[in-house]
Amino acid sequence: MFETIAIVGATGAVGGIIRKLLEERKFPHQRIKFLASKRSAGTKLTFGGAEHTVEELTPEVFADIDLAIGSTPDDIAKEFVPWAKQHGCVVVDESGYWRMDPNVPLVVPEVNPDAALAHKGVIASPNCSTTQMVLAMKPLHDAGRIRRVVVSTYQATSGAGVAGQRDLESGTRAALDGAKHDYEAFAHPIAFNCIPQIGSAKHMGYTSEEMKMVHETHKIFGDESIRVCPTCVRVPVSNCHSESILVETEHKISVDEARALFAGTPGVKVVDDLGAGQYPMPLDCDGDDHTFIGRIREDLSSDHGLAFWCVSDNLRKGAATNAVQIAELLVERGATV
Amino acid sequence: MFETIAIVGATGAVGGIIRKLLEERKFPHQRIKFLASKRSAGTKLTFGGAEHTVEELTPEVFADIDLAIGSTPDDIAKEFVPWAKQHGCVVVDESGYWRMDPNVPLVVPEVNPDAALAHKGVIASPNCSTTQMVLAMKPLHDAGRIRRVVVSTYQATSGAGVAGQRDLESGTRAALDGAKHDYEAFAHPIAFNCIPQIGSAKHMGYTSEEMKMVHETHKIFGDESIRVCPTCVRVPVSNCHSESILVETEHKISVDEARALFAGTPGVKVVDDLGAGQYPMPLDCDGDDHTFIGRIREDLSSDHGLAFWCVSDNLRKGAATNAVQIAELLVERGATV
Numbered sequence: 001m002f003e004t005i006a007i008v009g010a011t012g013a014v015g016g017i018i019r020k021l022l023e024e025r026k027f028p029h030q031r032i033k034f035l036a037s038k039r040s041a042g043t044k045l046t047f048g049g050a051e052h053t054v055e056e057l058t059p060e061v062f063a064d065i066d067l068a069i070g071s072t073p074d075d076i077a078k079e080f081v082p083w084a085k086q087h088g089c090v091v092v093d094e095s096g097y098w099r100m101d102p103n104v105p106l107v108v109p110e111v112n113p114d115a116a117l118a119h120k121g122v123i124a125s126p127n128c129s130t131t132q133m134v135l136a137m138k139p140l141h142d143a144g145r146i147r148r149v150v151v152s153t154y155q156a157t158s159g160a161g162v163a164g165q166r167d168l169e170s171g172t173r174a175a176l177d178g179a180k181h182d183y184e185a186f187a188h189p190i191a192f193n194c195i196p197q198i199g200s201a202k203h204m205g206y207t208s209e210e211m212k213m214v215h216e217t218h219k220i221f222g223d224e225s226i227r228v229c230p231t232c233v234r235v236p237v238s239n240c241h242s243e244s245i246l247v248e249t250e251h252k253i254s255v256d257e258a259r260a261l262f263a264g265t266p267g268v269k270v271v272d273d274l275g276a277g278q279y280p281m282p283l284d285c286d287g288d289d290h291t292f293i294g295r296i297r298e299d300l301s302s303d304h305g306l307a308f309w310c311v312s313d314n315l316r317k318g319a320a321t322n323a324v325q326i327a328e329l330l331v332e333r334g335a336t337v
Numbered sequence: 338m339f340e341t342i343a344i345v346g347a348t349g350a351v352g353g354i355i356r357k358l359l360e361e362r363k364f365p366h367q368r369i370k371f372l373a374s375k376r377s378a379g380t381k382l383t384f385g386g387a388e389h390t391v392e393e394l395t396p397e398v399f400a401d402i403d404l405a406i407g408s409t410p411d412d413i414a415k416e417f418v419p420w421a422k423q424h425g426c427v428v429v430d431e432s433g434y435w436r437m438d439p440n441v442p443l444v445v446p447e448v449n450p451d452a453a454l455a456h457k458g459v460i461a462s463p464n465c466s467t468t469q470m471v472l473a474m475k476p477l478h479d480a481g482r483i484r485r486v487v488v489s490t491y492q493a494t495s496g497a498g499v500a501g502q503r504d505l506e507s508g509t510r511a512a513l514d515g516a517k518h519d520y521e522a523f524a525h526p527i528a529f530n531c532i533p534q535i536g537s538a539k540h541m542g543y544t545s546e547e548m549k550m551v552h553e554t555h556k557i558f559g560d561e562s563i564r565v566c567p568t569c570v571r572v573p574v575s576n577c578h579s580e581s582i583l584v585e586t587e588h589k590i591s592v593d594e595a596r597a598l599f600a601g602t603p604g605v606k607v608v609d610d611l612g613a614g615q616y617p618m619p620l621d622c623d624g625d626d627h628t629f630i631g632r633i634r635e636d637l638s639s640d641h642g643l644a645f646w647c648v649s650d651n652l653r654k655g656a657a658t659n660a661v662q663i664a665e666l667l668v669e670r671g672a673t674v
Binding site: 309 | 485509513530532632634646
């Protein structure tokens with residue numbers, strides 16, 4: 001067990017969900033601290049029925065913290081993680097900054113738990129669009145060895161933070177009223193639109209978000225031979241990312257086998273009855289920790305392919321839930337450094 | 338030239354655009370008639386500066402009509418097309434009913450114009466999601482022979498007619514106000530949601546909309562060996578369908594070659610500068626007759642693949658514009674029966 005735990009970025013949207021999850025799931029600890037930028041320090045938060053004051057994130061604050069779960073922008077994570085390590089504090093980090101560091105395991109507990117146990121003080125949680133995809137890939141990869149993935153995403157504005165949410169709501173109201181809205185989080189209007197760019201131009205015409213899906217998938221499965229072609233698109237949905245996924249496996253997996261494999265995977269729920277109009281949709285998956293899969297069918301374009309539709313709450317399994325599960329894994333396996 | 342022309346379904350959304358296009362493009366004719374259901378008969382419409390009264394769609398009305406462009410539900414098209422044929426009236430039909438009839442050519446003028454010229458009185462215009470895709474496929478197929486397509490769509494509510502449009506607007510207002518909306522055109526809420534079903538369950542877990550993309554593509558290219566795996570999704574966008582398309586060709590086509598091929602294709606506009614945030618988006622393509630292509634890049638998951646993003650106004654090139662272009666083709670080539 002970790003005696004003193006902390007949430008770094010406690011006043012953010014994901015930080016708030018981490019706090020709720022630690023409370024709900026009765027995460028074992030004796031003391032808890034809430035850390036944030038100087039601007040948010042002093043904010044009052046309730047936890048376990050008591051009021052807590054948010055403290056400023058400084059190097060010294062880690063002196064008596066054993067485990068920190070961080071959800072901050074990349075530049076903050078770059079700065080605070082070494083502070084924590086210096087004091088022997090284990091960090092589970094939600095940011096993108098440490099994910100591809102060869103000394104940092106990148107973990108989805110249902111997929112590669114053992115990697116977490118070999119940590120050197122820092123464990124990274126993947127990008128939201130990667131997490132739900134690799135969770136869906138896992139049973140198929142184990143059963144038939146995935147060689148190729150083609151994925152198109154339908155990503156919610158909550159992935160762009162509180163400003164993204166605000167943009168969707170205010171921008172939509174403005175559009176309905178024929179008024180103008182100055183977008184803060186998006187380079188183009190998101191109301192009643194699709195924006196086929198998330199992140200910056202990165203590699204061969206792919207965006208940084210798309211390349212995360214490629215590289216993080218390789219790292220999590222420890223297999224760079226899995227070929228991934230992603231298209232990441234922002235859609236006017238508030239929360240929960242959807243993904244249209246096609247996988248090709250070395251050994252053919254039938255639709256019935258795939259459905260049974262998905263149903264037997266912890267963290268996955270199958271909702272799949274097209275005739276009855278049943279499949280996962282963002283509005284139905286909001287606030288749930290599962291990754292939902294439906295529209296499971298044979299790929300009409302290859303002999304060893306499967307197509308399916310995958311929806312998950314990007315703030316929960318795509319961020320807060322996965323980080324808390326990593327911390328729980330460390331406690332369960334006694335890997336507390 | 339056709340002396341007397343008619344629009345069947347003249348009071349519908351697509352019928353209205355056909356009327357506008359015939360006017361704008363100065364479609365040659367001497368008389369024009371506007372036909373609709375008994376309920377809409379008597380409605381006044383302006384065309385060429387004059388007021389016209391909508392007439393009821395009956396068998397007899399076709400006696401003096403030479404060309405009819407129809408945009409009606411399938412069951413109406415099933416009924417009226419034989420009436421027109423009996424009177425020697427050529428029909429360009431927008432509905433789904435006649436598309437796969439072996440005696441009916443299915444035509445996108447930029448792709449397979451010759452098929453139109455061999456008509457036996459009826460020519461069908463494809464489903465909106467097919468039209469923009471085959472137009473994008475055409476230059477790549479000619480240059481490198483397409484073997485496989487994986488496509489995920491982001492389809493606008495205008496594809497579900499006026500009721501779909503109304504549902505999006507009213508449903509979104511209700512969602513913003515925390516109120517309830519009874520959806521008319523959709524089985525699930527479309528406001529701030531994605532619905533991975535368009536049409537009914539049809540074949541092996543695919544929907545009717547998805548199977549249209551498969552079968553119509555085969556018919557238009559006259560090549561059933563092109564393997565197509567579609568996922569059709571309704572998104573909260575008012576107008577213009579977007580498609581994330583991956584094609585594999587027999588002969589490799591580079592990104593630069595593809596860009597040049599697209600740029601040289603009539604009806605296509607390339608908007609492709611990711612670094613500058615330039616790519617097609619539904620809001621920008623609304624009301625335009627072109628099919629827009631961007632995000633052109635090498636497929637990271639195969640050696641002979643290309644990925645790109647394709648947006649087109651589903652009421653224009655996806656419906657009205659394509660039908661009017663077919664009619665123009667008949668006039669130009671003198672194929673007026």
